[in-house]
Amino acid sequence: MNTYLPKEGEIVKKWFVVDANGQVLGRLATQVATILRGKHKEVYTPFLDLGDHVIVLNAAKIRFTGNKLEKKMYRSYSGYPGGLKEKTARIQSAEHPERIVEDAILGMLPRGKLGRAMGKKLMVYVDDKHPHQAQKPQILQLEKAK
Numbered sequence: 001m002n003t004y005l006p007k008e009g010e011i012v013k014k015w016f017v018v019d020a021n022g023q024v025l026g027r028l029a030t031q032v033a034t035i036l037r038g039k040h041k042e043v044y045t046p047f048l049d050l051g052d053h054v055i056v057l058n059a060a061k062i063r064f065t066g067n068k069l070e071k072k073m074y075r076s077y078s079g080y081p082g083g084l085k086e087k088t089a090r091i092q093s094a095e096h097p098e099r100i101v102e103d104a105i106l107g108m109l110p111r112g113k114l115g116r117a118m119g120k121k122l123m124v125y126v127d128d129k130h131p132h133q134a135q136k137p138q139i140l141q142l143e144k145a146k
Contacts, residue, residue: 011050016054016140018055027142054123
């Protein structure tokens with residue numbers, strides 16, 4: 001008996017829309033990363049990109065639990081001495097809320113060429129408008145945290 005591997009033409013990639021309004025960041029990120037990897041499909045294979053496209057809307061209305069707004073730090077380093085910049089989650093969510101959601105989801109994908117290919121199928125928008133109506137995305141209901 002041979003192991004089944006899907007061929008390139010057999011892979012069907014769907015489009016999903018996720019509303020992040022009121023969702024907890026980590027819970028949303030794990031569920032979206034699962035869809036991007038393709039783990040929800042029967043033919044999941046770890047070394048193939050079988051995942052679907054995901055559009056995340058309302059990134060500005062994401063929710064943090066505990067003291068993460070004040071204590072969670074987002075760091076960027078320019079490569080030069082003294083080039084480390086730090087921002088709290090409150091400042092980052094005010095300036096670039098889409099980057100918070102994007103960083104959380106991309107951090108849960110594999111590193112390397114395969115993870116970058118999966119990450120290109122993620123689109124994050126601050127409000128509830130997106131330019132992907134032609135792809136006819138399906139609305140995906142995620143589990144809400146208690």
